Amino acid sequence: METHTILQYTVVLLAAAVVAVPIAKRFELGAVLGYLIAGAVIGPSGFKLLQNPEQIAHISELGVVLLLFVIGLELSPQRLWVMRKAVFGAGLAQVLATAGVIAAIAIAAFDVVPKSAVVIGLGLALSSTAFGLQLLAERKELTSPHGRQGFAILLFQDLAAIPILAIVPVLAVGQGAAVNTIEAGKVVGTLALVVLAGRFLLRPVFRIAVNTRIPEVFTATALLVVIGTAWLMELAGISMALGAFLAGLLLADSEYRHELESQIEPFKGLLLGLFFVSVGMAVDLALLLREPWLVLGLTAALLLVKGAVLFAVGMTVGGIDRWQSLSLAAVLAAGGEFAFVVFSLAAGNNLIDPRTHGLLTLVITLSMAATPPLLLALGQLVQANTHKPEREFDRIDGDPPRVIIAGFGRVGQIVARVLRAQKIPFTALENSIEQVDASRRFGSTIYFGDPSRPELLRAAHADRAEIFVLATDDPEANVRTARLVKRMYPNLKIFARARNRQHAFKLMDLNVDGVVRETLEGSLDLTRQVLEALGQPPRVAADRIARFRTHDEALLKAQHLVYDDDAALIQSSQEALVELERIFAADTSEVQTQEWVGGVNREW
Structure with a gap:
């Protein structure tokens, strides 16, 4: 051609x-x-x-x-x-x-x-x-x-x-x-x-x-x-x-x-x-x-x-x-x-x-x-030809638990493993049939049911439990369940998993006892390893991650007051970035001063 x-x-x-x-x-x-x-x-x-x-x-x-x-x-x-x-x-x-x-x-x-x-x-x-x-x-x-x-x-x-x-x-x-x-x-x-x-x-x-x-x-x-x-x-x-x-x-x-x-x-x-x-x-x-x-x-x-x-x-x-x-x-x-x-x-x-x-x-x-x-x-x-009747919720037997885990995915399973290793009684609830069947193959005791249903919470003895771990991965269902538990069992402590900041704000509106953003700890640990790989001493990297965690928790509480106002939310984020840069700049000066003093002391 x-x-x-x-x-x-x-x-x-x-x-x-x-x-x-x-x-x-x-x-x-x-x-x-x-x-x-x-x-x-x-x-x-x-x-x-x-x-x-x-x-x-x-x-x-x-x-x-x-x-x-x-x-x-x-x-x-x-x-x-x-x-x-x-x-x-x-x-x-x-x-x-x-x-x-x-x-x-x-x-x-x-x-x-x-x-x-x-x-x-x-x-x-x-x-x-x-x-x-x-x-x-x-x-x-x-x-x-x-x-x-x-x-x-x-x-x-x-x-x-x-x-x-x-x-x-x-x-x-x-x-x-x-x-x-x-x-x-x-x-x-x-x-x-x-x-x-x-x-x-x-x-x-x-x-x-x-x-x-x-x-x-x-x-x-x-x-x-x-x-x-x-x-x-x-x-x-x-x-x-x-x-x-x-x-x-x-x-x-x-x-x-x-x-x-x-x-x-x-x-x-x-x-x-x-x-x-x-x-x-x-x-x-x-x-x-x-x-x-x-x-x-x-x-x-x-x-x-x-x-x-x-x-x-x-x-x-x-x-x-x-x-x-x-x-x-x-x-x-x-x-x-x-x-x-x-x-x-x-x-x-x-x-x-x-x-x-x-x-x-x-x-x-x-x-x-x-x-x-x-x-x-x-x-x-x-x-049209394979429609099956919905599976009924499992009947929950056994003594009242100290902990109820709602959601038995990645987060709920880790909580359950730690509790089981310490012989702390818990009841696990999961709304996915596939997840229930898969978990049971590995020997887990888990019950099929929707934790946002009042009758299931009563069957799980939520009135006699101490802790309610909310680990479901659907933010809407998560908030709906937290609202129901707060209304029915005000004395039950709720610790909830949050997908992101907006999800965390909605849970904070309900005054739950603890909110954990699911990617925060893993992201901070990854950042610490990156800082160390860039040449920062482990003690300095760990200290800066700790400072960031404290700063971010304070920012989360401050933004909770204005999270429904986009302009105020953007302004607070910009101000927080400036504040974080100031904190790290002051931290860097302090570290350099300590290193210089240490060098003088070593020379003496």
């Missing part, structure tokens, strides 16, 4: 991504779909701003290469071993079953030759890791049963993509049904050579780069390893992505793993986005207009067949209920980014013709576009 053409392409691609991706995310469609839409709009089937997606595709393949390298880095042997049952159980079952069913349909219904049918089945069996995990994260379902199962299946698919990419060129060799053994041996030998070389060379190379203490050298080394390995694999007739994956896998348990991820991430994100744009440019929208029923029918068939397999795997191998299995099927039924790579490789090796390649690309894109609305509809259906 000429210089002005390169600049034109760069401007158009970046502008399309900047506009399309935020819009797609705004409508909860995900960044991947945004890139695909951007490519379709600017490509030959859209406004024809860019006419030759093949040239962009060659550069954008580096995005897939870097993605595979990062996936390899994340697949440490320890992580795979912990998740081995879910990954190699449900994941293997899903890929094999989906590929088998789709390949059989392709052969029977569309008269596809077996080799091509196998490639199509394997490609469509893969889901989008980026798309699926993003949807689960946005819906806060990563830790749900179907979220964990989906993550395990995606992890296996990432692993399975590597041998699939390696198999495609091998299947393309020869005209018969049998695989060429010479080519297969060449593939195995090249893989073994890369593994051995990587095992003994990669760490020493990175050690040399680190010892230079030049960040640019480390970045260049990382890119050299990834792209160099990919290039060597391509020379041997194997997928570039496979070489990058092996390089990442060999460094997964090294001390350079996290630094490598941070160095590669910006390049990976940009080039992977470029890859999806190039795929979108290759989408044949004219085909959709010419044969809408075929395209839409195949898209629906993919979602139904793959979804049915995922549902069955979730129910049987995964051991999750039917509604969770339905959610799993909805998240992963669409095609994925690796399918684009597999089908591009297959088209380049003449395993599928250009029309089939265009049709498959369009079907995968439409299936991804259909996933977000499908999930929204399923979410409403699941909510």
